[in-house]
Amino acid sequence: MRRELTSKGRATRERIIEGAAAVLREKGVAFTTLEDVMARTHTSKGQLFHYFPEGKDELLVAVARLEADRVLEDQQPYLGSLDSWEAWERWRDVVIERYEAQGDSCPLGSLFQQVGRSTPGARAVVVEMTRRWQESLAAGVRALQAAGRLPADVDVDRRAAALLAAIQGGVSILLSTGRSAHLRAALDQGLADLRRAGDGPA
Amino acid sequence: MRRELTSKGRATRERIIEGAAAVLREKGVAFTTLEDVMARTHTSKGQLFHYFPEGKDELLVAVARLEADRVLEDQQPYLGSLDSWEAWERWRDVVIERYEAQGDSCPLGSLFQQVGRSTPGARAVVVEMTRRWQESLAAGVRALQAAGRLPADVDVDRRAAALLAAIQGGVSILLSTGRSAHLRAALDQGLADLRRAGDGPA
DNA sequence: CGTAAAGTGGACCCGACAGTCCATTCAACG
């Protein structure tokens, strides 16, 4: 089903996705039109539909995929070695800083919220993304266990799921209220509790 | 600025808001048109703009306000007396059940996500709603303290904020993936941790 | 070269939908 693309073609396609991602980050899914993307990427309607025959939805999915990869890749340096409490705290700071910097435009949050329900394939991207992110967190928890800083009976998956939910919830609230207090609280509390699971009883 | 409304007028206004809320719950903000609302409520364009001169946005804010009240009112029986662990668990079950039943249509979530950013007054509604909800949770935590089931040095506000974020995050993930596992995990874990803060060190 | 396929530009179409306007009906009240 994939058309052949020359190197020029691939470049243009890339440019469109990147540009669309930028526009989406600035204006949000709801207020972004194809014309916006065209203006930003110096392309024409023809090209847009040449590279994304299914139209807007297909483009959005492509952007979602890009942003998803980017978010994870972005955190990889921190997510990759969560084997000490200091590492976890550094990670937490990065997450908070990142989202505060973005202010109230979350490339993924809004994208998922809006696109996730409309198209069928889009939801798959979201599910996959969630799975990968949670898996990274779970790996971090396991690293703590391996390092002997956390007892073996901690429910790793539940912890990871709860942490992911904490981030999402904090971001969600940040997006709609403009305040990051909840994100902070959720992560601080989540980490503190995880830590207590180590020091505490058990 | 408020026009005089006869009793008939007030009834119609109510009917419009209720009907709009129903439609929004079913179709989501993005896909709901004024025509949908008109059809559902047996009203005409004229009436819509008669009662909501600012147009769609004003109507959406009205609905958001209604739904916000409804959600809190709905949980009040449980939120109101969170002075035992059993009460907290009952509350958690109700929350999960409620959201699972709604499936992937959250009257508030999507409403806030979409409306919250567009209009200025809408954001205020969201902030207010967040504040009230968190306050209810905080009251519950304090009730636990008062009942001697939780040490006094627990950071009540942080706990409440984290719990709220957990709910929001869980719901957010439920909405975009269709799975409630994260909501469950977040609430279970949050409660377990709160409980441990009571039994545990300290 | 030449020709076929990929790439590019943009005019055009059309449905959807928010919002306007006015004519008509209804109800309160002196």
Added chain:
DNA sequence: CGTTGAATGGACTGTCGGGTCCACTTTACG
């Protein structure tokens, strides 16, 4: 009653924006 303002109905407008189409240009390749 009659008149005034609220309540209602719905035709109409304008715009926005996704999607189609086709003419034209560039690139790949024998």
